[in-house]
Amino acid sequence: MDYYKEVEGKRVHDHRFGKNTMSTLARCIWVPCPVIIGAGPSGLAVAACLKERGIPSLILEKANCIASLWKLKTYDRLRLHLPKQFCELPFMPFPANFPTYPTKTQFVAYLESYKNSFGLDPVFNKTVVSAEFDDQCGFWRIKTLGLKQEETEYVSQWLIVATGENADEVVPRIDGMDDFGGPILHTSSYKSGLLFRGKDVLVVGCGNSGMEVSLDLCNSNARPSLVVRDSVHVLPQEMLGKSTFGLSMWLLKWFPVRLVDRFLLLVSRFMLGDTEKFGLHRPEFGPLELKNRSGKTPVLDVGTLAKIKSGNIKVCLGIKRITHRAVEFVDGKKENFDAIILATGYKSNVPQWLK
Template sequence: MDRELKRVWVPGPVIVGAGPAGLATAACLKKRGVPCLVIERETCIASLWKMKTYDRLRLHLPKKFCELPYMKFAPETPAYPRKQEYILYLDAYAKHFSIEPILGVEVRLAKYDSTMGFWHVQSNEFEFVCQWLIVAAGENAESVIPDIPGISYFGGRVFHSSLYGNGADYKGEDVLVVGCGNSGMEISLDLCNSGAQASIVVRNKLHVLPREMFGISTFGLSMWLLKRLPLRLVDRFLVLCSWLILGDTGWLGFKRPEIGPFELKDSTGKTPVLDVGTIAKVKAGQIKVVPGIQKFTTTGAEFSDGTKSKFDSIIFATGYRSNVASWLKDGELFDQEGHPKTPFPDSWKGKHGLYSVGFTGRGLLGISMDAQKVAEDILQQWSSETKHLRMEL
């Protein structure tokens, strides 16, 4: 028989997740005088950044686009903060706003009681009862490894990129990196710089853009242009500049989609890759580009073009997925894949006091936008209820 849960009444919102999304939302609520409770399944805040990112990671966007609400980076922080610098920023952020999550609390079930008008959020030990529930567990809760034939027969190391630290242990090895997003490209570069022979799987068309154009952040330049010019014209400009800076990446194996990078992002959610040196290594023959995998063998892989290669290790840089659908019994705000049904910019609000933060596919900038909207919306209800209570007294 299951043991009885300790029921805890929470006067303000319950925030599930103590990553950047949860911290930003808690700070925005505190700024408005609304108390909240943050719960986190791991043993620390920002667990993805602290426990599942590689050593050489830097933010891909300039720091001004990655700041959380009401707190800037320290002036000495470089334009593109390193992993450890961002972790220090998040720790300082939590301390500055006195955000103290309850750690080690994994939500197993969250459901709305329409009779009483409250949410019941159950973990292995507690049942939190609240009027507002904010889902800030993020899009990257669980690592994804695709089911490719023969993977169980491969005799070398196989793991997800969330377990990759640096290339020191792979010197002299042939390593296959499956996935050509920003993580896959950077891990391939790190392996190459560490003395490994890296091969990267490029199965689909993708946009590769330089991180900077003419000494300016590509993202920052794009945001400036999009305020003044039509999206498709900005896309054409970016592709032209990328061709001038990086050359024709098609002959390297990185074929561009027919539509531009921002139009593709808006229609499919697929983010362009910001190059930090990988393309130069591919041009020099130091990183190999291979097509999609047909199947794995005991010693390596067979590719869609019929070629075969041997590898010592395989790293899956194949991303993450949301786990919200496994515990949230809602059916309104989130779909079965754990993503909001309503597209950006209106994906942050559901019914019955349910909210989401960090599910826009727009990174840290999207998190800040969501957090402000959610906090302001809850404030209006909080102020109204407080006023009503004062009148009753």
């Protein structure tokens, strides 16, 4: 029996599909190869690896382009924080003339070239709303919505989720946010500090994005303040002439995590000084152990710490509440700001649709 017809028959008689579900799909497509969700670096890499083994695939992407996070939701000055050799995709190194830390534009160009080199052709503007394994027929049923809310179901034996950890913005609710008289934006909407020249800007979040946005604001003649609510590891981007990441990976081949952490912190103290003096308190666990335990990534300093030491970037404690033009902090201090930028990260949306 033709499987497409079998699927349609099940849909008509299956009580699980009522009037208000996707039983009224305009299209139901049988896919005789793996379906990959996400056309970012991971999705492209998986598709290329499959193709090298003679296995085709179908890539579904909710945006209108590949690498949508990099293209649409990153700031202009962004570079890879790790050396290019640690970020290249399978079978294709970065161009030799690219710098050690490629720019955002260079990385996107590399991904476009990768897609074209392997002849990958993602299906864009397809938002997955549900992916569920059907035990009765033994296949995945992947339901999507298009730009005009048209419904399509893809049916396949194999499903590969490559949407990454940074799908949806994390926007915290802070008391008084709705009363603030200036703009409040997530870093996904931030492009350049030039728009904030001469303004007092509060950056909420002290991860790599928060640190780098604060530096960008400072270099654009804005007056940034940085909210550091939790402890944080700040490491130099390079140690002993090598990238900190590369050196760490090499040391882990020979030594346990805690010993490598001690080495990293010792060298960091020598190169950066005591960050505690500037309101940047280190966590209880070392940077690598903390990453293993909680997934929290250490900050690789690209110049922000020097601006904090000089007083050009002020460090603030957690926020208690926001008023029309001011922010009150948990230590009782209150300061006026023209804008607030939320460097509060992203989260995966997979639990919302993967059944």
